[in-house]
Amino acid sequence: MVANRQRYQKTPKHSAPRRPGYPQIALWLSLGLGLTGCAGAERSDAVAAAEPPATTASAQAATPASDQFAGAIQVASLQNTNVDSVLLVTPPAARKAVIAARDAMQKKQWAALQSLLPIAKSDPVLGVYPEYWMLHQKLIDPTQPVPDEAMREFMAAHPTGYLADRLKGDWLVAAARSGNYALAASLGPVVNSNASETCSYLLALHMTGKRVNATQAMDAFKSTSACWTMLDQFADSKVVGWKDLQGLLRATLETSKSADTRRVAAIMFDGAQMQQYTALMQNPKKWLTGRKPPKSLADIELVTIALSRLAYGNQRESNAAYVEREWAKAIPKADLQWVWSQFGLVAALNVELNAIDWYRKSGTAPMTDYNHAWQVRSELRQPRIDWDQVAKAIRRMTAQQAAEPVWVYWYGRSLAALGNQQAATQHFQSIAHELNFYGQLASEELGHTPSLPPAAAPVTETEMQEALRHPGLQRAIALFDLGWRPEAVPEWSYSLRGMSDRQLLAAAELARKEHIYDRVVNTSLLTKNEVDFSQRFIAPFEGRVSEKAREINLDPAWVYGLIRQESRFITDARSRVGASGLMQLMPATARWVARKIGMKDFQPSSVNDFDTNTILGTNYLSMVLNDLNGSQVLATAGYNAGPGRPVQWRSKLRAPVEGAIFAETIPFTETRLYVKNVLSNTSYYSMMFTGKPDSLKERLGTISPAPNKRVALP
Numbered sequence: 001m002v003a004n005r006q007r008y009q010k011t012p013k014h015s016a017p018r019r020p021g022y023p024q025i026a027l028w029l030s031l032g033l034g035l036t037g038c039a040g041a042e043r044s045d046a047v048a049a050a051e052p053p054a055t056t057a058s059a060q061a062a063t064p065a066s067d068q069f070a071g072a073i074q075v076a077s078l079q080n081t082n083v084d085s086v087l088l089v090t091p092p093a094a095r096k097a098v099i100a101a102r103d104a105m106q107k108k109q110w111a112a113l114q115s116l117l118p119i120a121k122s123d124p125v126l127g128v129y130p131e132y133w134m135l136h137q138k139l140i141d142p143t144q145p146v147p148d149e150a151m152r153e154f155m156a157a158h159p160t161g162y163l164a165d166r167l168k169g170d171w172l173v174a175a176a177r178s179g180n181y182a183l184a185a186s187l188g189p190v191v192n193s194n195a196s197e198t199c200s201y202l203l204a205l206h207m208t209g210k211r212v213n214a215t216q217a218m219d220a221f222k223s224t225s226a227c228w229t230m231l232d233q234f235a236d237s238k239v240v241g242w243k244d245l246q247g248l249l250r251a252t253l254e255t256s257k258s259a260d261t262r263r264v265a266a267i268m269f270d271g272a273q274m275q276q277y278t279a280l281m282q283n284p285k286k287w288l289t290g291r292k293p294p295k296s297l298a299d300i301e302l303v304t305i306a307l308s309r310l311a312y313g314n315q316r317e318s319n320a321a322y323v324e325r326e327w328a329k330a331i332p333k334a335d336l337q338w339v340w341s342q343f344g345l346v347a348a349l350n351v352e353l354n355a356i357d358w359y360r361k362s363g364t365a366p367m368t369d370y371n372h373a374w375q376v377r378s379e380l381r382q383p384r385i386d387w388d389q390v391a392k393a394i395r396r397m398t399a400q401q402a403a404e405p406v407w408v409y410w411y412g413r414s415l416a417a418l419g420n421q422q423a424a425t426q427h428f429q430s431i432a433h434e435l436n437f438y439g440q441l442a443s444e445e446l447g448h449t450p451s452l453p454p455a456a457a458p459v460t461e462t463e464m465q466e467a468l469r470h471p472g473l474q475r476a477i478a479l480f481d482l483g484w485r486p487e488a489v490p491e492w493s494y495s496l497r498g499m500s501d502r503q504l505l506a507a508a509e510l511a512r513k514e515h516i517y518d519r520v521v522n523t524s525l526l527t528k529n530e531v532d533f534s535q536r537f538i539a540p541f542e543g544r545v546s547e548k549a550r551e552i553n554l555d556p557a558w559v560y561g562l563i564r565q566e567s568r569f570i571t572d573a574r575s576r577v578g579a580s581g582l583m584q585l586m587p588a589t590a591r592w593v594a595r596k597i598g599m600k601d602f603q604p605s606s607v608n609d610f611d612t613n614t615i616l617g618t619n620y621l622s623m624v625l626n627d628l629n630g631s632q633v634l635a636t637a638g639y640n641a642g643p644g645r646p647v648q649w650r651s652k653l654r655a656p657v658e659g660a661i662f663a664e665t666i667p668f669t670e671t672r673l674y675v676k677n678v679l680s681n682t683s684y685y686s687m688m689f690t691g692k693p694d695s696l697k698e699r700l701g702t703i704s705p706a707p708n709k710r711v712a713l714p
Contacts, residue, residue: 094123099482101130110137125478129487132163139170146174148183161472162494165190169197173226176200181207192494195222199230206239214240218248223260235267242268242297249301250338251368253308254345273298277305284309285319293330303327304335308342316347320358337365341375348374349667351652353382356389364396372397376410377665383655387417405431405438406664412442435531437680440696441660450683450693456505456530463506470495473507480516492519501530508535515540518568537684540569541610545582546689548614552622557689558632559618561681562639565674572608581608583617589714593620623713633659633700636678641671644711651708659700 097120104113113134120130135154138147151171158164168187173196175184181204188201198220206212217234221227234240249264258281265277280287284306294300307327310319320343328336344359355378367375375393379386391414394407401407412427428442435453444450467473472495479488496507504527511519517540524535539545539560546556566584567573579586585593585607593616594602606612621635624643628634637646649666663679666672679699686694 090124091122094119094121094127098123098126098130101133102484105130105133105137108137110134125475128158128161128163132167135167136170139167139174142177146171146178146180148175162491165192165494166490169193172197172204173200176204176226177229185210191497195220196224196226199224199227203230203233206234206237212239214244218244221248223257228263231264232267246301247366249305253305254342254368254370268301269298273302276302280306281309285322288327300331300335303331304339307331307336307339311339311343311346316343316352333363334365337361337363338367341365341367341371344378345371345374348378351381351649351665351667353378353652353654356382359393360389367396369398369401372401373407376407380410380661381653381657381665383653385417387414390414391418405434405436405442409438409442409445410664412445416445435536435684437676437696440680440683444695444697450687450695452533452684452687453531455534456501456527456532459502459506459509463502464509466503467506467510470507473510476519477510477514477516480514489519492516493522496523496526499526501527505530505532505535508532512538518570521564521568533684533688537564537681537688538569539685539688544610545614548611548618552618554618554622554625555632555682555686557686557694558678558682559621560685561678561683562621562636564681564685565678571610571613581613581617582610583613583621585613585617585620586714589620590616592714593623596623620713627711627713629706631659631701631703632679632682633663633675633703636675637663637666637671638713640674641666641668643713645671647706647711648708650703650706653703653705656702656704658697659703660697662703663700 097116101113101116101120104110104116113130117130117134121127131154135147135150138144138150148171151167154167155164169190169192172184172187172190175181175187177200184200184204185208188197188204190197190201193201199217199222202212202216202220203226212234214234217230217240221231231240235245245264245268249261249268252261252264262277262281266274269277276287280302288303288306291303294303307323310316310323313319323336323339340358341362344355344357344362347355347358355374359375359378362375372393375396376390379390379393391411394402394411394414397407402411408427408431412424415421415427416424425446428445431439432443432446432448433439434442440450472491476488476492476495479485479491492511496504499507504523508520508523511517511523512535517538520535520538524532537560545559545563549556549559563569563582566579567582569582571582572580573582573584574580575584577586580590587604587607590607591602591604593599597615597619599612599615602612602616607616621639624638625632625635627643628638628646634646634650635643637649638644645668646666649662653662663672663675666675680696683694683696683699686692
């Protein structure tokens with residue numbers, strides 16, 4: 001028997017009933033997928049009554065033709081215009097074979113998976129997945145021959161859809177890897193390509209005589225096997241040159257990914273030079289001592305890298321003086337300026353106010369987008385902001401980076417501070433319509449009263465029927481019903497390609513009906529002109545979250561804003577570091593809070609339980625808020641990065657700063673984005689819950705300096 005698994009935990013007495021008369025697609029699917037009983041088991045009267053009536057003809061057409069189909073259950077086909085008149089048959093044996101095939105795939109039992117294919121294929125909804133798993137394994141295994149004929153058969157049978165697109169990409173990579181460049185070139189480009197597929201396609205084009213330029217290659221490059229193969233070939237063929245590789249090497253040095261930097265270096269340098277590279281990376285100061293001024297391009301680059309490594313560690317000031325004294329005239333000005341940009345970056349990431357001194361010495365040296373951003377942030381964090389320097393730093397960016405809302409906003413602020421209000425207004429107006437952190441702040445700079453956008457017209461029954469009939473969404477729902485999120489999420493996302501605003505709203509509404517709350521939010525966020533905030537800022541669980549928040553005097557809007565960012569309302573969400581549940585609690589934190597509040601019946605296994613997770617999460621959030629002087633900015637940062645981090649960052653301030661500046665200059669990328677998203681969410685939820693304006697700028701407030709202190713909270 002296959003258990004009927006809920007996607008999200010809900011207390012039955014609080015479960016919202018489905019809309020009267022609404023086609024109960026989840027129930028039809030679960031029946032047809034064999035999820036409500038053993039093969040051949042009779043359905044209850046209640047279940048039978050929930051299905052649309054079958055015509056005599058359709059019932060006869062659905063009669064099973066073999067013992068394999070015994071006990072098959074009829075379900076409405078979402079692929080047909082008239083969902084009430086056409087039925088699909090999903091044999092329970094076929095669905096069980098699909099489930100067994102996935103288990104075999106995860107255990108790498110390929111012979112077992114192969115044996116299940118004949119039965120699994122008869123599942124009309126998910127039968128394509130086992131065949132995909134089998135072919136995918138063969139394509140990614142370099143020890144196996146590329147199954148070209150099997151792939152042609154698969155693509156002929158399944159020419160469109162998510163799995164066809166994924167396998168096409170796998171096939172392209174495998175063909176390029178095996179040297180069949182003509183085939184690889186004919187397969188590309190892939191609709192939703194990843195870096196490996198793009199690199200393989202560019203390599204195939206080059207190897208078949210098509211022109212590929214360095215910009216295409218460097219834009220596509222990521223640290224994957226296929227991309228390294230492309231880069232090696234393009235370096236040999238002079239498609240990419242010294243400057244291209246130098247830029248890549250310097251960019252990877254900023255990421256501290258030593259294996260990647262070494263691999264780029266191995267393409268640039270010969271054997272003897274690589275020995276020097278190894279030595280300087282181990283001890284740059286020792287390597288530099290007694291060395292003569294470099295002359296060749298390679299030697300200049302080695303010295304430049306060594307000097308940049310002196311920015312790391314706790315002797316930055318003395319090392320900078322050493323660079324100035326011993327090497328300022330020994331290497332080209334542009335290289336020295338890049339070295340200073342690295343000193344600025346490391347200082348900025350350590351929240352040191354003197355980062356601006358080194359950035360200002362970097363002149364016009366080419367920098368990564370990442371480093372440009374930190375130059376601006378280092379200027380914003382000063383006790384007395386030099387807005388002219390902020391503007392200059394933003395003007396150093398590429399046009400594409402400068403057009404990002406964050407930098408449009410801060411450039412507008414700099415223009416306003418410098419007295420050019422007309423230009424500032426134009427910048428604010430260009431992003432004030434955007435429903436995000438900086439769109440909200442820009443709108444307030446224009447003097448607009450915070451408000452919600454006009455609501456989109458409700459989704460019609462016709463639009464819902466169209467969503468119900470979409471085969472990709474149908475497959476995704478079936479996958480969600482099985483708890484197979486790794487397959488369900490990309491299947492759902494791929495199905496949204498090319499949808500209009502109205503179709504996206506209908507798909508989001510379908511996800512709401514199925515309690516797939518993260519898909520409600522992420523789908524609705526894709527609309528461009530019609531906005532439904534009840535989807536984008538869904539507030540599920542029938543007020544139970546607000547109830548828990550109010551019990552300990554927490555702002556319900558803030559709690560909802562945090563949950564939306566933490567888990568997208570997936571009750572059994574689990575992060576890569578082990579955080580669990582709606583409010584993403586770490587096991588040790590959950591145990592600590594449970595002891596602190598006297599939850600004597602707490603068990604680690606219950607952390608995903610709705611009530612347990614929200615009680616522990618809201619209590620912990622309240623403790624963090626109280627420990628951080630009631631600042632939602634600091635407490636939100638502390639909830640994500642640990643409460644000791646914002647205390648440390650605050651201690652390095654020399655004067656009060658706007659909450660927006662504190663948030664923007666948080667040195668952890670994840671936490672910086674998290675704080676901005678949570679507080680933007682909070683402002684919107686507040687307006688939804690109260691019907692009153694909510695100023696994001698006021699909510700952010702001001703962060704004042706305070707001494708570093710030991711934090712007792714985990």
